[in-house]
Each structure stands twice: as structure tokens, then as C-alpha cells.
Amino acid sequence: MAEVPRLGVLWCPHWSVAVxxxxxxxxVVVVHANRVVAHSVAAAADGVALGQRRREAQARCxxxxxxxxxxxxxxxxxxxxxxxxxxxxxxxxxxxxxxxxFMARGPARYFGGETxxxxxVIHAAAVAVGHxxxxxxxxxxxxxxxxxxxxxxxxxAAAQGMPLVxxxxxxxxxxxxxxxxxxxxxxxxxxxxxxxxHRLGLHHLGALAxxxxxxxxxxxxxxxxxxxxxxxxxDDRLPGTHDPPSGMQVQRVFEPPVLHSDALVFVxxxxxxxxxxxxxxDGRVCTRLEVVAETEHGERSERLWYRSTGLGAAAMVExxxxxxxxxxxxxxxxxxxxxxxxxxxxxxxDDGVQLGLWGGRTQADDWAVRAVARLVALVGEQQVxxxxxxxxxxxxxxxxxxxxxxxxxxxxxxRLAVQAAPWPGSLPAPSPSVVHAPGQPIAVxxxxxxxxxxxxxxxxxxxxxxxxxxxxxHDVAGWAGPWPVDERWWxxxxxxxxxxxxxxxxxxxxxxxxxxxxQWWLSAEYC
Amino acid sequence: MPARVVNPTHLSDLAGRGLVTRAGSSTAxxxxxxxxxxxxxxxxxxxxxxxxxxxxxxxGAAMSLALALAAGPSQQGAWVGAIGMASLGLAxxxxxxxxxxxxxxxxxxxxxHLWAEALAACIDGFDVLLLGxxxxxxxxxxxxRLMARLRARGAVAITVGAPVFGGxxxxxxxxxxxxxxGDGHGVAQGRVAEVALTGRRVPxxxxxxxxxxxxxxxxxxxxxxxxxxxxxLRRTG
Numbered sequence: 001m002a003e004v005p006r007l008g009v010l011w012c013p014h015w016s017v018a019v020x021x022x023x024x025x026x027x028v029v030v031v032h033a034n035r036v037v038a039h040s041v042a043a044a045a046d047g048v049a050l051g052q053r054r055r056e057a058q059a060r061c062x063x064x065x066x067x068x069x070x071x072x073x074x075x076x077x078x079x080x081x082x083x084x085x086x087x088x089x090x091x092x093x094x095x096x097x098x099x100x101x102f103m104a105r106g107p108a109r110y111f112g113g114e115t116x117x118x119x120x121v122i123h124a125a126a127v128a129v130g131h132x133x134x135x136x137x138x139x140x141x142x143x144x145x146x147x148x149x150x151x152x153x154x155x156x157a158a159a160q161g162m163p164l165v166x167x168x169x170x171x172x173x174x175x176x177x178x179x180x181x182x183x184x185x186x187x188x189x190x191x192x193x194x195x196x197x198h199r200l201g202l203h204h205l206g207a208l209a210x211x212x213x214x215x216x217x218x219x220x221x222x223x224x225x226x227x228x229x230x231x232x233x234x235d236d237r238l239p240g241t242h243d244p245p246s247g248m249q250v251q252r253v254f255e256p257p258v259l260h261s262d263a264l265v266f267v268x269x270x271x272x273x274x275x276x277x278x279x280x281x282d283g284r285v286c287t288r289l290e291v292v293a294e295t296e297h298g299e300r301s302e303r304l305w306y307r308s309t310g311l312g313a314a315a316m317v318e319x320x321x322x323x324x325x326x327x328x329x330x331x332x333x334x335x336x337x338x339x340x341x342x343x344x345x346x347x348x349x350d351d352g353v354q355l356g357l358w359g360g361r362t363q364a365d366d367w368a369v370r371a372v373a374r375l376v377a378l379v380g381e382q383q384v385x386x387x388x389x390x391x392x393x394x395x396x397x398x399x400x401x402x403x404x405x406x407x408x409x410x411x412x413x414x415r416l417a418v419q420a421a422p423w424p425g426s427l428p429a430p431s432p433s434v435v436h437a438p439g440q441p442i443a444v445x446x447x448x449x450x451x452x453x454x455x456x457x458x459x460x461x462x463x464x465x466x467x468x469x470x471x472x473x474h475d476v477a478g479w480a481g482p483w484p485v486d487e488r489w490w491x492x493x494x495x496x497x498x499x500x501x502x503x504x505x506x507x508x509x510x511x512x513x514x515x516x517x518x519q520w521w522l523s524a525e526y527c
Numbered sequence: 528m529p530a531r532v533v534n535p536t537h538l539s540d541l542a543g544r545g546l547v548t549r550a551g552s553s554t555a556x557x558x559x560x561x562x563x564x565x566x567x568x569x570x571x572x573x574x575x576x577x578x579x580x581x582x583x584x585x586x587g588a589a590m591s592l593a594l595a596l597a598a599g600p601s602q603q604g605a606w607v608g609a610i611g612m613a614s615l616g617l618a619x620x621x622x623x624x625x626x627x628x629x630x631x632x633x634x635x636x637x638x639x640h641l642w643a644e645a646l647a648a649c650i651d652g653f654d655v656l657l658l659g660x661x662x663x664x665x666x667x668x669x670x671x672r673l674m675a676r677l678r679a680r681g682a683v684a685i686t687v688g689a690p691v692f693g694g695x696x697x698x699x700x701x702x703x704x705x706x707x708x709g710d711g712h713g714v715a716q717g718r719v720a721e722v723a724l725t726g727r728r729v730p731x732x733x734x735x736x737x738x739x740x741x742x743x744x745x746x747x748x749x750x751x752x753x754x755x756x757x758x759x760l761r762r763t764g
Binding site: 372378379383384385398404412416427429430435437463478502 | 587588589590591594604605606608615618619620621622627628629630631632633634635636641644645647648649653654676679703705708709710711712713714715716717718740741744
């Protein structure tokens with residue numbers, strides 16, 4: 001087990017809540033796709049838990065503040081922690097916003113032991129985070145053999161409130177009595193697999209590690225072999241992980257230097273596309289990426305990004321943006337950026353996280369989901385909308401626009417499920433291509449210039465002859481109706497009684513109009 | 528260790544490379560175009576639109592036409608971003624063939640600066656942009672810069688009532704007649720619209736008649752396509 005690297009992991013529990021600026025006793029949750037992804041200590045005390053629906057969290061804790069998930073904001077804020085730790089420890093790698101990993105052997109020797117180093121690092125990090133930490137508990141720092149054991153140690157250290165150092169070679173003992181759920185929480189193994197282990201009576205990591213490796217591998221394939229290896233404190237790098245051959249890096253020199261971060265990210269995207277295509281041609285995927293940017297005055301930003309499932313082009317660009325934004329926000333830039341370089345530091349063979357061929361996720365979906373997150377951050381969540389099926393008889397009732405920030409873009413089946421219930425009285429296709437909600441007030445007159453009305457029994461007083469709309473009169477060339485709707489008559493507050501008409505003007509515009517209590521409305525138009 | 532510098536001559540290829548890369552569509556020609564619905568092959572050569580181009584829809588049936596144009600790429604996996612189209616009828620979009628799972632609407636960003644940033648984010652993220660009358664606040668210079676980015680990125684814009692973005696392909700509905708509606712009876716069953724296509728890459732005005740929409744909301748061809756003068760169409764490309 002000598003080849004397993006000693007790693008230190010610094011973990012901030014519920015980082016996005018800390019970024020949201022929660023006070024010590026304030027209940028705050030961060031919601032992504034309608035599910036709680038992070039919560040403050042005060043919210044947890046009221047029964048809020050990870051994975052709950054937004055409404056469930058609100059029911060448990062009515063005065064909870066709800067924040068939206070914004071990975072870019074989390075990453076920007078995390079940069080100061082990376083800087084603080086990076087000043088003491090070389091090659092700090094950002095595993096995700098809120099978690100960083102570093103090689104422990106060198107710094108431990110320098111600071112006089114792993115415990116002394118851990119105390120120094122966590123102190124520096126706590127100073128960088130500041131008082132917003134009070135809302136989420138305390139930082140955790142774990143030092144152990146391999147990423148998995150160190151990650152667990154960091155989580156336990158956060159609970160204890162002091163750094164935890166697992167002695168070299170004792171990883172298997174440390175992990176033995178821990179539950180197998182940690183495989184899903186820390187190592188990113190699918191939760192179905194963990195359920196299966198439970199059903200097989202394997203509740204602890206030690207029980208899994210005690211099985212013969214060949215049997216586990218035969219039964220569960222590569223995933224089982226990986227779980228077995230990490231459960232026994234072994235190397236948690238996937239087989240086929242290695243340093244890439246030299247010359248894989250891609251870079252661009254800017255002449256003249258570029259000041260605009262948007263333009264840089266755009267170039268970053270071209271570089272990322274190029275890099276991913278080169279790696280994919282060899283059947284490989286980058287798991288650790290170094291992004292370097294330099295200004296013409298020699299200022300330099302260098303960050304190491306990690307993702308266990310591999311960094312796609314979109315994920316690379318996202319990280320370039322995070323890094324450049326944090327750098328620009330730091331405020332010590334004196335010149336434009338003259339160099340941007342992407343360097344794959346660690347690659348492994350692609351184990352076939354295949355993009356969808358028919359159905360499934362595609363690269364386009366990946367880009368779009370990221371674009372939506374960026375748009376929400378730019379213009380606000382009420383301005384970025386996606387469709388959802390609602391059901392109803394009026395054109396604006398059949399579908400509704402819901403904020404994209406609260407919807408699950410990757411799995412739209414819930415929001416766009418076709419309803420089995422028929423809506424008798426709804427208008428047949430073709431549907432209007434422009435829907436006015438709420439409707440615009442208009443006036444409809446008959447040939448004698450009298451307002452057209454509809455009686456309680458659904459009889460029209462006279463054929464409509466002119467429609468007054470947008471301040472001008474339009475002659476009617478054809479019309480049909482009335483099609484009455486009497487909705488929710490049992491509920492006085494929401495009851496609606498309207499009669500709808502299609503009206504074709506002489507200029508060729510087809511309108512859907514409705515009369516309700518003597519007032520005419522333009523509800524939709526067939527443009 | 529010599530770093531591999533991206534050769535600037537290949538940058539245009541890189542930028543123009545498709546995002547909707549799927550198995551079977553790896554040939555270069557297909558990568559540089561987005562497929563339209565088959566019904567448009569009578570009007571647009573090859574039935575596909577060059578990535579990076581702007582399609583401007585005007586006239587009576589502009590909105591239905593824009594939705595029908597967006598439907599082709601949408602069904603092939605592209606995402607459609609509707610910008611400045613707060614009153615887009617979703618039922619009509621679904622009937623026209625736009626896949627609602629991949630439709631996102633951005634309403635009113637506000638200032639010109641925010642418009643530019645939001646549109647840039649849309650260009651980066653979505654393959655098809657539907658630009659509606661809400662985008663009128665965008666200044667000419669901003670629009671020109673954004674369209675340059677659109678070309679570099681290889682997305683396609685479809686505009687309705689947004690002349691500021693120009694148009695490589697201009698679709699004009701020269702006549703539109705609704706059928707099915709009587710004097711106090713019937714219901715609108717479809718519209719016959721004649722669409723004329725002009726543009727820089729279209730040497731001669733092309734015309735075709737469509738049901739826009741037909742009785743089920745889809746676009747369909749009416750009879751055989753007709754050309755303006757009696758000059759036979761030459762296959763291009």
C-alpha cells in the first residue's frame with residue numbers, strides 16, 4: 001500500500017450556504033432543481049435535510065431563507081481559501097467549490113509533522129473564510145492515505161471540530177466500521193449500488209473489504225472492484241490513471257493582450273474543445289486540469305481543478321470562467337491577459353461515460369444547462385423560464401412558464417408529463433402562436449355601432465363587425481363562436497364565466513377574443 | 528516542453544464545429560449545417576441552414592414560420608433559446624414540432640449592456656436563437672458584435688420583428704389566408720401562406736406555399752413549389 005499517496009483534504013460543510021452570507025443562527029437552504037443541496041445549522045435543527053424538496057423544507061422551517069444554487073459564486077468565493085492554503089502548501093487542487101485536496105508529505109515534513117501542519121492549514125483557511133463559517137459549523141481537515149479516506153477524515157474532523165490525522169497504513173482500520181453509504185457520499189459511487197450492498201448484508205466498509213477481490217470483481221465488474229479497493233484503504237485512482245505524455249497542453253498567446261473576461265472564456269472554449277477532442281481520439285479523459293493565465297506584466301493565476309468523472313469541454317470552460325472571475329475580482333490585475341493555457345495533469349482511460357446517441361444526455365444539453373445557470377446569474381431567476389405542462393381550457397392555461405432555476409433541466413419528465421385528463425371545451429389545434437396573459441382589453445361592435453354582448457344562455461346580441469384594438473378599428477371578415485366556458489363555479493373566488501370567439505380581421509389577422517362580464521379581452525393571436 | 532499552440536488558421540474550423548455532434552453525422556458538410564424540417568427542402572437548398580446564419584421572418588405568418596424553422600434543429604437535439612418573446616404560445620410551439628424539453632425563454636434583461644451579456648450567454652449555450660420583438664432595445668453596434676459571435680460559434684438565429692440583427696436568409700410571407708372560419712360558424716383550420724425567400728446566398732427569389740399552420744398545427748407543403756420566373760432551379764452545393 002506504499003504507493004497510495006498521503007493526501008490532505010480540506011472540506012467546508014455546506015459551502016454554498018456560507019457563501020450566501022448566513023448569520024450564525026439564521027436558517028438558510030440552497031436549492032437546486034427544487035431539492036435542498038446545502039443547509040445551515042439552524043435549518044438542520046428544524047429538521048431540514050439534504051435532498052428534501054423545497055416545499056418540504058419550507059414546511060419544516062417556515063421562516064427559512066431560500067437561496068439558489070450558483071456554482072460560479074461558490075467557486076469565486078472559494079478562491080480566497082485556495083489562496084490562503086496555497087500560500088503554505090504547494091499544488092492545491094480544487095476538487096469542487098468547498099473542497100480542496102493537497103499532497104501532505106512535503107508540507108508535513110516542513111511544518112514538523114502532520115498534526116502541526118493540519119493545525120496551521122486549518123487556521124489559515126478559517127481566517128480566510130471568516131465569520132460566515134458560524135452558520136455551517138466548522139471546517140474539517142483530514143489527512144490520510146488516498147482521496148477516499150482523507151475525504152471521510154475531513155468530514156469527521158468537521159463534526160469533531162478539530163483536524164483528524166489517520167496514521168499511514170492504518171486506512172483499512174479507520175474505514176472498517178464505517179457505513180457503506182460513504183461510498184456514495186464521498187467516492188461518488190451510485191446509490192443503487194450502495195442499496196444493493198445493504199440488501200446483501202454488507203453494511204460496513206470492512207465487510208466489503210473482507211470479501212475476496214476476485215469474487216467482488218466477478219459479481220460487480222469494475223465498479224465493484226473500485227469500491228472493494230477503496231473500502232480496504234487502497235488506491236482510489238481508477239485503473240488506467242497516469243500522467244499524460246508531454247505536449248498535450250494547449251495554449252493561446254494574445255497579441256494584443258485581452259482585457260475582457262468574456263473574450264478569454266470564448267477562447268478557453270476553443271482550447272477546451274481542442275483538448276477534449278485530442279484526448280478522446282486516444283480514448284482518454286482528463287481528470288485533473290491545470291489552468292494558467294498570465295498578464296503581460298507577469299502576474300499569474302494558476303489553479304488545479306479535479307473531477308473524478310472526468311472534465312468535459314463544458315466543465316473545463318466553466319472552471320476557466322470561475323478562475324478568471326475570481327482573479328479579476330481579487331483586484332490586483334494591472335494589465336490584460338497575454339496567455340491562457342490548459343494543461344491536463346492527470347488523464348485516465350475513458351471508461352465509457354458515453355454521451356447519448358439516441359436520447360440520453362448530449363454535449364448540447366451540457367452546454368445549455370450551463371448557459372441557463374449563467375443566464376439566471378445575469379438577469380435574475382424570474383427572467384429565465386422553461387415550459388411546464390399545466391392543463392386547462394384557455395391558451396395561457398395549457399402550458400405555464402416556470403423559472404428555470406427551480407426546474408430540473410436534465411430530467412424534464414416531471415414538468416412536461418402529458419396529462420391524461422381531457423379538457424373538454426378547450427379549442428382544437430392549431431393553437432395561437434402569441435398568447436397574451438393577462439389579456440388586453442379591447443372593444444367589439446356590431447354593424448350598428450353597438451357593443452356586442454353575450455347573454456347568460458350564450459346567445460350573441462349581434463354579429464361582430466369591428467374590433468377596436470391598439471387604438472384603431474379593424475373590420476371583421478369572419479368570426480365564429482361563442483364557445484362558453486364556465487370554470488370553477490363551485491369556488492366563488494376563482495370562478496370564471498367567459499365566452500370565446502375567433503375573429504378574422506379584413507387585414508388577415510386572426511384573433512382569439514373572450515368576453516367576460518361585458519368586457520372584451522384579446523387573449524391570443526394566431527401570428 | 529513545447530506547448531502545442533492552436534494554429535489560428537484552424538480556429539474558424541474549431542469555432543464552426545457543431546455542438547450537436549452525434550454518431551452518423553460526422554461528415555464535415557453536416558457539421559456545418561443544421562437540418563430544417565423536410566418540408567422546407569423545396570425552399571432552402573439541401574433542406575438545411577448554414578451554421579452562423581440569421582434567418583429573418585417577416586409578414587403575416589412570421590411567428591408560425593419561425594417556430595416551424597426552429598422545429599427541425601430542435602428535433603435533432605438542439606436547444607432553442609427564445610429571447611424577447613414573452614408571449615410565445617407554447618401549445619403552438621409544441622404543435623409546430625419544437626421540443627419543449629429543450630426550450631428556454633429569456634424575457635427582458637433590461638439595459639443594453641445586460642442584453643449583450645445575456646445574448647452572448649445564449650449564443651454560447653444554445654444552437655438556435657429565436658429573437659422576438661422584445662429585443663428592439665438592442666443597439667445596432669451591439670447586435671453586429673453579437674452576430675459576429677454567432678458566426679464564430681456556429682449557432683443559428685431566427686428573428687421575428689427584430690430587423691436590427693439583419694438576415695442572411697429573409698423569409699417573407701407575401702400572402703396568408705385563413706381557412707375554415709365562416710360568418711358566425713366554423714373554426715380556423717389552417718392558413719395557406721406563400722413564403723418568398725431572398726438573401727445573399729440565394730441568387731433568385733424562391734417561393735413556396737405552405738400550410739402555416741395546418742389543421743394539426745404542423746407546417747405542410749401546398750402542392751408543388753413554384754419559382755418566380757420560369758427559370759428551372761439549379762441544384763446547388
